[in-house]
Amino acid sequence: MPADDEIPDQSLLDRFVRHGDESAFAALVRRHHGMAFATALRICGDRAEAQDVLQQALIVLARRAGELGDVRSLGAWLHRVVVLEAGKSRQKTHKRRLRETMAYQIGSMAREAEDNAAKLLPELDRSLDALPAKDREVLTLHYLQGHTFKSIEGLLGGTAEGWQKRSVRALEKLATRLRGRSVTVSAITLATVLTTSRTEAVVTSAFLESATRRALDQALVKTTGLSAKLALLLTMKTGIAISLTSGVILAYGWGATARATRQPRGESIGHARHSTIQETTSALRSRPQAFTLEMVRQAVSDHEAATERRAITESRLRTLMFLVPEEHLEDTLEILMGVKDKDRFQQVAAALFGRWAEFDPEAALARANGSGDFSRQGRRAVMITWLNQDGEAALASIFSNKSEENRGYLNEFVIYQCERAPHEAAVLVDRVAQEWPEADRGLFETVAELWSRSDPLPAGDWVASCEDEDLKNKLLRTMAVDVSKTRGFDGLTIANHIQDPKARADARNDAIYWWGTSCGGYSIIPGKTRPYRDLTGGFPADWTDENIRTFALTTMVNFSKNLPDLLRLAADDHQRQLIYEGAVKGVGWSNPAAVTEAAEALPDSFARSPSGSEILGVFIRRWSEMDAKAAAAWLERQPSGPKTEAMRDALQTGKSK
């Protein structure tokens, strides 16, 4: 006969229901009490209350056992019962506390408990309970009851992998639901909390035994009650006189009770206060979808009081400013003007004026000018908003007052514009160039730099159309370097716009230098590169020896493992030699052991040149710093010649230093 632990829930339930086997019921209790108690404890936050809830849930289990039928997961079913019972218990406790502290509660209700963790536990199981059945089952079985996914596969069918995937999705759904209840928590944290609460919540065996006994007793009371009812009905005809008298008295009593139950709560003085509280809390609940000045006052007060995580209170306020209706703009400004620490509210005031400008920029500008400590941020917000909503009108205002301040606003606006519409920013800059050439140069450079990040080739064309040669060449060189770091060839295309041959060659070599440093390795692996930096077909025909050496050098700095891929690019021995030179020099910085092949392949003539001798010296010294034994062993194996001499000299010189 299998141990109780191995018998499925359904069989234990059947034994209990059909044969009244109390040991089967006790086995079920032992199996599920941990999850049930942990659930109750999370919701109630109080061990004694959680024990009451567990007791009540076990009574329900004992009574409803016969009605459960074919239950897929008793744990999930019991979890739902515990959640409902705990909810009732919390309601009772909450109502009691409301009565006790009514005078304080109304005010304090408007203050949020910032501690997310404190909010999480009571909400967790309610949200879990609201999940679809399968999600609830897998989370209950795995996290709350500690079943493995393999075990769940045995219990509910499907595959362990499938249940594991579902558990991840279910956790994400749970996190989403909690966020809907103003509790922000990640799926990872949820998994930890659920698991931890299971292991932390333990009831004593004495309590468990007693709870089981009471549940069974309560169930028995119900059964006995039903038997008595039947018995009474069967003997009705023989107990006419007794029934008559009892019936009248009971009917009267029942009628009186029913009348009392139907009496409205408001009629009782004892219920009046309770009713008022309910109405108040209900009003608070129904309020949030509309903006109120009270929200502003509360958020301002929170931000003034914040010492830590000030960013969150400021962020809330700034966002709230953009929800202020037109008719409340002046009132809101008045609230902000009343704060003591104006510095702390500068960005908030800017947001309010930004909002104001969305309705009427000219009125907003006039009001900002008269807003004292907030006037500068106010003007900034208005102008930037105005430029975004009605560029021509805003520019006309700016051109009528060509100040440094306005130049700054233009610059800030084009930076924003370049995030999603750089070509529109370029049009604006061209417009400024006509009316205000002094402001144009800085804006031109800003847009060129930002545009080249998102769409380099049109940006390069735009810069190439500039008539100022010095400015154009300087910008093109910078852009070529920046662009080549991620998009290789596009950087070279931009450099090709430079007219002067020497400046163009320098810019190209610079671009190749940074191409190799940043993404050289990603550009030379077949099948893993992208078209705009694909070098797997070999070095382009217009690359000079210097370009190839530079690319090899900088690629080997960060991608030393890719030396074989780099060597595959060489069209002939000459290019291979260039790669070896660059590689030994480049990889000497980071991973000398990776280029021993290159060092061995270098011709003796390389060591005879001063730069070649120096490169080999750096290579062996760095390697010795990192792994002296391996470097010495390798050097020992090399045939004597100019290269080994150069390296031994370098080591000797290094020691003497």
Add this chain to the structure above:
Amino acid sequence: MNRSTVYLMALATGAGIGFLLVHLTATPQATAESISQAGARPPRMPETMTAATDRLISASSPAMEEGRPINSSLDLLFAERKSPMRTRAFLNSRLQMMTADQLTGILMKGDVRSQPELEAIARRLARENPEATFDLYDADRLQLYGMESVYTFTDAFLRTWGETSTDAVISRLAKLKRGGRQQDLTLRFSDHLARTNPEAAARDFNRIVYLRNMQDTGDMVFTHDRFAGEILRSWSGKDEAGMRKFLENLPPGSREHAAFNRAADKLEQR
């Protein structure tokens, strides 16, 4: 009263008793009724004003929908052509409502491409979870698009972390593999440190110089002298007396001593 009346009365009474019995036995069943209520949510606790504000904010634009990628929110807000500050405020609000775990998650998904938001996330993570975040960065688990994003993130991250502990930052940089990333990050961080806290930069001079300098020869040499010069230029403008005291206490004959003295001479000449 005839017999049939008695029976009728008894019948009525019995029915009444039966009815009562049904209702009385229903009372202990109240608990069991909870089962039939399954699916109905228990009433929530009263909502606070702050939570109400957050709900209002969340409902104010499709861009604020939970789970919507930040990049998509930016697209929506940009297309609305309202105040640029509204765009920033709304996106910032969404980030502030997320936990550090969630912020790391969206970085790993590559969901943030705009620089101000990347910067805000970097600052948050540097305060709340610096070591683990930097480990993820070092393992290339954070998807940062383009060098600008990398620099925006790493600059804001290391500078914010450095405000808490310069030593922790330098120690972590020292654990990076020798190569371009170590050099690049150190150069940017140490330049900033020299400008903002020259005393700390001078205190860790040798460690920083080693990390800034990847080779002994070639183009990318960032010598002791250059960094010493940066430090002294900044320090002389902030606390010249402190700088002089530091120079006097340098161990004679050390590379540090030589570098700072040469830098001090150059500073005098200017």
